[in-house]
Amino acid sequence: MRYFFLIYALVIVFVISTFGFRGDKFKKPPIRIFPDMDEMDFVKGQKPSEFFSDGMGSREPVAGTVAMGHTVGVTAESELNGFANKETYLHTGNFNGTNYGKGFPEELELDRLENVTALVTRGQEVYGFKCAACHGASGNGEGTIKANGFVSAISNLRDSKLVEGNIYDVVVNGRGNMGQQGRDLPLYDRWAVVAYVKMLQASAKADYSNPKIKEIFDAGSK
Numbered sequence: 001m002r003y004f005f006l007i008y009a010l011v012i013v014f015v016i017s018t019f020g021f022r023g024d025k026f027k028k029p030p031i032r033i034f035p036d037m038d039e040m041d042f043v044k045g046q047k048p049s050e051f052f053s054d055g056m057g058s059r060e061p062v063a064g065t066v067a068m069g070h071t072v073g074v075t076a077e078s079e080l081n082g083f084a085n086k087e088t089y090l091h092t093g094n095f096n097g098t099n100y101g102k103g104f105p106e107e108l109e110l111d112r113l114e115n116v117t118a119l120v121t122r123g124q125e126v127y128g129f130k131c132a133a134c135h136g137a138s139g140n141g142e143g144t145i146k147a148n149g150f151v152s153a154i155s156n157l158r159d160s161k162l163v164e165g166n167i168y169d170v171v172v173n174g175r176g177n178m179g180q181q182g183r184d185l186p187l188y189d190r191w192a193v194v195a196y197v198k199m200l201q202a203s204a205k206a207d208y209s210n211p212k213i214k215e216i217f218d219a220g221s222k
């Protein structure tokens with residue numbers, strides 16, 4: 001027991017002489033077992049920094065940044081990627097509020113093949129995350145929503161007789177048990193999914209006994 005007190009006293013002396021009293025000030029940096037984020041690189045306003053290769057601490061604004069209180073000019077591209085609500089066929093899918101249009105708006109410039117490919121490719125993506133759960137991957141109306149009994153009847157898009165402008169309108173505004181999808185999809189994505197629905201219909205009607213057609217569809221479904 002004598003030794004215990006002796007060792008105890010020595011330990012206290014050792015600890016205090018190594019670490020000092022609480023609140024003491026040292027010249028050396030403290031021992032930190034868990035440094036957390038006590039020290040890290042940071043940028044001082046308007047000062048250079050070695051962190052970035054150009055040596056500037058402050059960064060340039062991201063391309064396309066619009067200062068508060070300013071507006072940007074509308075380009076053809078920004079219109080397609082936006083949610084504006086104008087009266088033209090591009091925005092409504094119909095003419096004069098009455099007749100649904102057949103075909104795609106000229107703004108999409110589908111006279112160029114690469115634009116058609118890009119539109120349908122995007123349409124396939126949009127269909128996958130926005131429509132397939134209800135209408136099924138092939139468009140036959142047998143998606144997981146029906147399989148789980150949430151909605152009993154869902155249109156088979158492969159048989160739909162609707163023209164492009166009308167499909168666009170259903171996508172944007174919804175119908176019956178189908179809710180509006182337009183608020184989540186910019187103009188381009190809406191027309192893209194319309195194009196993809198038309199593709200599904202074309203594939204449903206395709207004559208697979210024709211070897212040329214079979215070859216095209218087999219290549220596309222890989």
Ligand code: HEC
Binds near residue numbers: 151166175176178193
């Ligand atoms: C919540 C499930 C659901 C989702 C998601 C959904 N639909 Fe529908 N859709 C329906 C139902 C149900 C109907 C039938 C509505 C009615 O006529 O009462 C329908 C009808 C349609 C019609 C009309 C078909 C016809 O010939 O009358 C089109 C076109 C259509 N949907 C396209 C789409 C597209 C494209 C998407 C994705 C952007 C989509 N739907 C997303 C459930 C859905």
